Each structure stands twice: as C-alpha cells, then as structure tokens.
Amino acid sequence: MFGLPMETFYWFAPWPVFWMGLALVMYVKLKREDEQEERSLPREGED
C-alpha cells in the first residue's frame, strides 16, 4: 500500500482512525455525563 512494506503500513495506518474513534467515544461519554448533570441541577428560580 502506497509503496510501503506491509509491516510499516499495518503498524501506521490505523492510528488516525483509532484517534478519531476515541475522540468520538469520549465526546459521546462526556455529553452523556453533562446531560445527566444538567438533569440533576435545579433550574433557575427553583430551590
């Protein structure tokens, strides 16, 4: 692939995909946490 030896290609090619996947997973996880916190917070004017 791209003129690279197989070993180099298979060690290097997955990294960008892995990092973007991790970023998406962390985004969703933090979003869920934030939404849970939002639900547990009192609204403006509430005691």
Added chain:
Amino acid sequence: MNLELCIFTVYLVVLLMIGYLSSKRASQSVDDFLLGGRSVGPAVTAMTMQGTYMSGYMFMGGPALAYQQGWYALWYAFSDAGGSIVNISVLGKRMRRLSERLGALSPVEYLGKRYESSLVQLIASIISIVFISVYVFAQFIAAGKALTSLTGMPYVPALTVGVGVIVLYTVFGGYLAVVWTDFIQAIIMVLGVVGITAVALVHLGGLTELNHALTRIDPTYLSIWGKDLAYQGQWGVVLGAVLIYSIGYMGLPHVVVRHMSMQSPKTARTAILWSASWNQLFVFAPYLLGLCGIVLLPNLSDPEMVIPELAYTFFPGVFAAILLSAVMAAVMSTSDSLLMQAGTILSRDIYQRFIDPKADHRRMVWVSRLLILFVGVVGVAVAAFEPPSVFQLVIFGFGVLGNSFIVPYVASVYSTKANRVGAIAAMVSGAVTHILWTEWNFEAVTGLHPFIGGLVMSILGMLIGNFFGKVPSQKIQQEVEGAKKGRNISRDLDRHASRELAPEARNIELHFRSSSEVRPT
C-alpha cells in the same frame, strides 16, 4: 522588501494589534491577565492547546528526524495525533472544576493548594521554571533560524526581532492575547503545512512515488525501525516515543493551564473533537515534508532546515511566505505560552506566595509583565550564545516536565488519598530519573526510552509516598469528590460562575483597599 517579508510583516502587525486590544482587559484583574477571566470557548481552547503544544519542533526537530530516520519518525507523529484527546479526556473537566473550587490561577498554585503544601508549590515552581526555560530556549533558537532563512538577516538580529514581537504582545496582552494569537497561528500552521505538503507530494508524483524514491536511496527508510534498522526490536524505545507525546501533554504546565481557563467544564467535550480533527490534519504533514526532503534535498547540511530549504528551493514566492509564517506561528504560539507560564509561576507562585502576599491585582499584573520581559531577555541571551539542536532541547525539556507532573496532576483529580509526600516523591523521582537516564545514556543499556524510566519511577514515588504522608484534609477530599461529580448550583451560575463572581471579587478588593487608605494608622 521581498514578498515573503511583506506577508510576514503584516502577520506580525496583526499579532501586535491583538496584544494591544487584549491589554485593556488584561489590566482589569489578575484572573483576567493570567487566565483570560476563564472565558475561553471550545474551539479556541482546542486551537490554543494545539498551537501551544505544536512548537518549533514540528517544523524543525520532527522533519529533521524524518530526514535522518525515514518512516520511523512517524511513531512520534502518531502519538502526537492523539495527545490532546487523552489530555482533555483525562484532565479537562475535573481539573477545570477543581482549580476553580481551590481558587488556583496557575498550574503550580493548583498543585500547592491541592496537596496543601508550600513545599510542593516550591518544588513544582523550580522544576517548571528550569525546564520551561530549556523549552523556551529551543523555541527562540527555532525562531532565529526561521527568521534568518526568511529575511537573510544574521542570526542574532533575527532572533531579537522574532522574540521581541512575542514578548511585546505577551507582556501587554496577557493570557487572552496569547490564546487569541495561538488560535490564529494554529489556523495558519495547518493551512501552511498541509498546502505545502500537498504541493510537495504532487511535485514528486504522490505518496507512492515518494516511497519508491526512498526505496531507491535506502530501503530501510521505509522501515518502522529507522534507517539501517537502528532501533530494530527495541520496543521500549518505540513505546517511549509513543507515550512521550500521547500522555506527555498532561505534564506540561503551559498546556494544562488551558483546562483551567475553559469557559465551563462542558467546554471539554467539544474541545476534544476540535483538537482531534486539527491534529489529524496537521501532525503528519511536517514529517512527510522531512521524507520529501530526503529525495529533493539529498545534500542538506543542517537537517533542521529541511522545511525552510524546501520552501525556498522548490516553492518560492507566496508558498514560501505562507510556510515560513507557519513555522514562525508554531514557534511563537509555543513561546508566548511558555513565557506567560514562566511569568505566572514567578509572579504568582514565587513573588506573591513567598515575597509579597498582600500584593494587589495591579501590582501583580505589573510584576507578571516585568517577569515575562525578564525571562524573554534571558532567553534571547542564552539562545544567542550557543544554538544547540532544537530537537534535543525540546525532547529533553518536554520529557522532564512530563515525568515530573503527569502523575501529580492525574492523581490530584482521581485520588482523594494522594498526598503531599506522594506528590513530592513523584515530581522529584520523575525529574531526576529522566535527567540521569538521558545523561548516562541508560537507553542504550536497557533499550527503554528515558520517558518510560521517569514515568515508572514517578508512579512508584506517588504510590510509596502516599503510604508515608498524612491523608489530605477532609476539605480537600470533599473538593476532589465534588470535582468528580459536578456542582449542585443553577445552570446559569454553573456556566458563568467566574465571569459573574469576578466583578464582585474586584469590588470587595477595592472596598478593602479604600478602607485601609482612610483608616488612621
């Protein structure tokens, strides 16, 4: 004046204007000067973090490594590409919350307050100042080299002009100027380097043709083990290369401070996506340019000049100007943050903590400004005296900072039991191990990167130290628990707490100052 210089001059004027515009806000309070009033949104947080993190190393040290070792250098790029994701995910939200709960304005002050120890603060200050300085010297050297090739000026005047602009906007504009200039510089960096890489690859006939050309020169350039298979089977060295940049972020005070200045803890999640996308676009390009250099510039005497030389030899005119502006953007966006952080630590963690605890905000802002100026002048003097390799200096300074602070920062937000003895042991053992490992070349004996040695010793230092020290106070344990869970206050206050409370704090300070002026002595 040639075209390159015209474009670059316009760019410098824009940076100075941002410094001037930010100076009004910066003078309002110490919080505004040091943290931009904790008002930085997700895109700017991500861009300033990346701009700060991707230093002159990315345009000089990284491409030089690729030029010398071939595809092996990409190990560093692949770890770099995920560093911000790990950093923001692990520390972002919790550190933003805990720093605000503890009222800490600098990453070093944060450690002192979290571990309830002046000694922690003092040791952290010393390590930070020494190795931030090493790091900043490397940036100044890169600035001098880049400007020399851009303008044709001799090294020392070029260095003075480049650093002079950085110091000026940092001194007057404070953190907000640094953050906004970093934002612009991060955009210039990605546009410049991606554009030139595309042009270079087209010039060579594409990535496949580049690799074929490399094979004809020396097939080991394509190996994951370096030229002549110099690192074959040394997984300890490879793992160190991957770890140093993927988790090393979390030990850099000038990067970690970005968590503290976020608009709210929720800023973290969007910042992750911004920085991850920016990284995948940017990080690989300088290394690919280093590989292009092997084919296009086979007789280069200084490998760190591979990008400037490529720009001038093959892409003169506008492309060269944009690329060299991008090089300077990388250098400047890191240098300003390093200077800002050094000034903050010296003013807040040394001057106010140990010399003048009653200094008001106006004095603190001016002390910070003078100290930033002082560090800048010392930096120019050192960089002018003897320019060593940017790559070696950055890796060394970066490694020591990472090994000193990763464990104390991570433990500070995840463990209620992490105490002052553990923090001191982690910082000292991490720093000393990295220094000795490098100095005595243990890498050759053990096959392990100094970063791994330092990290293991730092973790052990924290674990063992925690057995001997006093358990943190109930208050600190509650604050750490509170930072994990978020706070039980209204949404609006949660979002804008700092901004809404800052004027009140200022009024209280003014009230006390005016009361003390009329009070008979």
